[in-house]
Amino acid sequence: MSALPVLANPHCSGPVDTCRSQQATPLWPTGGETSGDHGVQRERSAWPEISLENLRKTGLAGIEVIDLVVVGAGGHGRELLDIVEAMNEVGSRFRIRGVVDEVGDPEGLLKRRGIPWLGDNAVLPTIEGLCAIGIGSGKAREKVAARLEEAGLEFVQLVHPTAVLGSDNRIGVGFVAAAQAQLTTNVEVGRHVHINVGATVSHDCRLGDYVTLSPGCHVSGNVTLEGGVTLGVGAVVRQGVVIGSEAIIGAGAVVVSDIPSGVTAIGIPARPV
Numbered sequence: 166m167s168a169l170p171v172l173a174n175p176h177c178s179g180p181v182d183t184c185r186s187q188q189a190t191p192l193w194p195t196g197g198e199t200s201g202d203h204g205v206q207r208e209r210s211a212w213p214e215i216s217l218e219n220l221r222k223t224g225l226a227g228i229e230v231i232d233l234v235v236v237g238a239g240g241h242g243r244e245l246l247d248i249v250e251a252m253n254e255v256g257s258r259f260r261i262r263g264v265v266d267e268v269g270d271p272e273g274l275l276k277r278r279g280i281p282w283l284g285d286n287a288v289l290p291t292i293e294g295l296c297a298i299g300i301g302s303g304k305a306r307e308k309v310a311a312r313l314e315e316a317g318l319e320f321v322q323l324v325h326p327t328a329v330l331g332s333d334n335r336i337g338v339g340f341v342a343a344a345q346a347q348l349t350t351n352v353e354v355g356r357h358v359h360i361n362v363g364a365t366v367s368h369d370c371r372l373g374d375y376v377t378l379s380p381g382c383h384v385s386g387n388v389t390l391e392g393g394v395t396l397g398v399g400a401v402v403r404q405g406v407v408i409g410s411e412a413i414i415g416a417g418a419v420v421v422s423d424i425p426s427g428v429t430a431i432g433i434p435a436r437p438v
Contacts, residue, residue, distance in 0.1 A: 233294055233297060234264070237299035241301035242264060245297060246280065252324070262281075264282055267286055292316070295318070296313050296321070302377070303393045320357075324342045325342060329346075331348060331352075337355045337358060340359075343360065346365070348365075349366070350368050355372055358377075364383070365383050367385050368386040369386050373390060379399075380399075382398070384402045385401075385403055388403075388405065388407070391408065391426065394409075397417070400420065409424060410426045411427045414430050
């Protein structure tokens with residue numbers, strides 16, 4: 166099977182339609198709501214009349230350029246720019262208008278790659294185009310998302326071309342999957358969840374809003390990560406575990422039993438500190 170182009174629809178907050186290939190998959194719009202403050206996406210409306218077979222035949226004809234503003238110029242935000250550029254190389258049509266960040270571009274790292282700094286958060290209400298939040302902290306993403314939503318702005322989902330998304334997944338608005346990230350099947354993902362480089366999520370998992378998986382995390386099947394959970398670099402979560410909201414799992418920890426909300430857990434096995 167030939168590789169499909171990777172597209173992102175700015176209004177998509179529904180399931181990922183897959184071709185069962187090893188490429189990241191197109192994201193198409195659906196209706197639906199998020200349940201609870203840190204809920205995950207539930208039932209969705211019917212699919213629009215579009216098929217992957219038709220996409221193979223017609224290619225990118227008629228697909229409009231998407232103006233995109235990234236919020237966050239730190240390391241995570243610049244990695245997000247890499248994802249956008251990689252997506253463009255395989256068929257997406259994003260035009261990066263610039264980056265919004267409170268501290269600007271003091272080291273010239275945006276200027277070096279030809280991307281303008283648009284200003285600090287005061288300019289958010291004046292933004293034209295769609296948004297992606299390039300901020301590593303789930304709590305900070307939540308605050309920025311609220312401000313952007315108040316301004317009437319919308320978000321894209323970004324999936325690196327080397328990420329693998331299996332069948333029958335339901336993905337929330339603002340989702341980001343970095344290079345080599347993997348979600349297998351029947352995974353429910355809330356709003357503004359970020360899956361970083363090489364992190365994996367296995368079957369039947371539930372990830373609440375603003376969950377963050379750092380690079381190299383591995384989440385086994387039937388795991389629930391409630392809203393705002395952060396997994397540190399290389400953390401491992403055993404099958405069937407529930408990690409409570411806002412909990413932080415330290416780098417390299419191995420979680421073998423449930424973790425309460427709001428705690429920091431470290432070690433092997435992971436225990437609250």
